[in-house]
Amino acid sequence: MGITTAVADRKGKECRELSRDNSVKTNGKSKKGRRRQKKMVPIQRLYDTCKEVFAESGTNIIPPPENVERLRAVLDGIRPADLGLTPDMQHFRSSVTQQYPTITYLHLCECDQFSMGIFCLPPSGVISLHDHPGMTVFSKLLFGTMHIKSYDWAVDDPNTSAANSSTAVPSGVRLAKVKVDSNFTAPCNTSILYPSEGGNMHRFTAVTACAVLDVLGPPYSDPDGRHCNYYCDYPFARFSVDGVSVPEEEREKYAWLEEREKPPELAVVGAKYRGPKLVEH
Template identity: 65%
Template sequence: MGFETTRANQKGKEFRELPKETNANLSTRPKRSRRRQKKMSPVQRLFETCKEVFTNGETGFVPSSEDIERLRAVLDELKPEDVGLTPEMLYFRTQVALTTPKIRYLHLYESEKFSMGIFCLPPSGVLPLHNHPGMTVFSKLLFGTMHIKSYDWVADAPSNASTDVNPSETPAARLAKVKVDADFTAPCNTSILYPTDGGNMHCFTAVTACAVLDVLGPPYSDPDGRHCTYYLEFPFTKFSVDGVSVPEEEREGYAWLQEREKPEDLTVVGATYRGPKIVDL
């Protein structure tokens, strides 16, 4: 899951009044294209900025701090109406009959360098804990309230392979530190996670109906080793591992994460993006 003008200053030159333009003069001027005359839409501006920021995008690529702030600024200004969304749309209605609500995904754009898309979550909708290997991700909450919980791996911490979990049958759990565990209500700042920092594993839970726009650079790609992995969470006290100790008062800030298959109750349905058109020239 994120613009300059110059002026010529001719000091010291003698001022000379220019001849007034006539209709004949104007008629000989080349006409500007309609596209140049038309103001760029916010979503087109986002697209153009992403193209520049992720020009050299590959696994593990992190944009410069200047580019990160530039893309964040564009996303921070984005509004639901800029992408054709309102909270009253069918995507966001409460689904009483379903234990786990369906989530709609609106595909905006994808290339080898980056992707853009919007997750539409009804109340209680959940995107379970998952990772973003080798990616820099920008997430913009367009409207609603969402609970975000995210983790980063604890570097060099041993796994729980020595516990009662059989590593030959079940993946070993790894120690992770909580990065974020809070509710966010739009409008709020765009959140950013990095390949090894910022909460690379995260879970979204819709407190109210909400929409979140994700920019991923680069996008998921199984052939390139960027596969989406889901995780189970266990409290720190679940396992006792030699060489791993955390003060009792800090233990709530840590958890053991264990790889799992994609949750069977997770249903993400593709839907048609009906906002302003994105033009890729």
């Protein structure tokens, strides 16, 4: 999700070097190593898996399908208690004096290959429509009910590609196709989006208090061209464009997206993660 670099403590960006276990291995893995793996807390298992899955991470580099499924399986197995989270924590309460509910971001880790963090949303909290350029993103809803609306650009759709070169479309406005527009209630499967498909632009709206664990590979980076962009979305009927052929019954599947500045109503604050310890290496 975009916003992570605005609230995360980037002083821990460089991964620390730890000593490795050099014990004698049996059948490719030592007994001591197997015991350690069995006792490993879920957040550490997630970190170690990310280190391997995103070892060759870079802009528009998607991990192999077997690695995507491997990381998805680890995320699917994580529960709120594994991260020290409960719905009654202060992070998930709305203040009657606030016009827009404040979202709390718990920074877990960030290095050049990936980042991990938790978004804590009070009821009615909204993470505005934003994108993830050149990134593969895993989002795990830990608890609560959330509405997700996501889009992919419609440039590859043969019936709508003409819109991208039409002078009738205002500058900065592009046609997108709806990928997801539904409520999700935990427990549910981890969602995955890719650089050009899967719903790369999305908006999260908390129906109830909810928490989302996010893994981004690679993370946002302005120098590398991975800047978080925000958008307004408009119904397809908002603009009349010559050369665009979309059947009437399918027009709800499309929308016009216009890039905007970071929305003033998006209020995100950082807080210290106090769950089970994570050792970076």
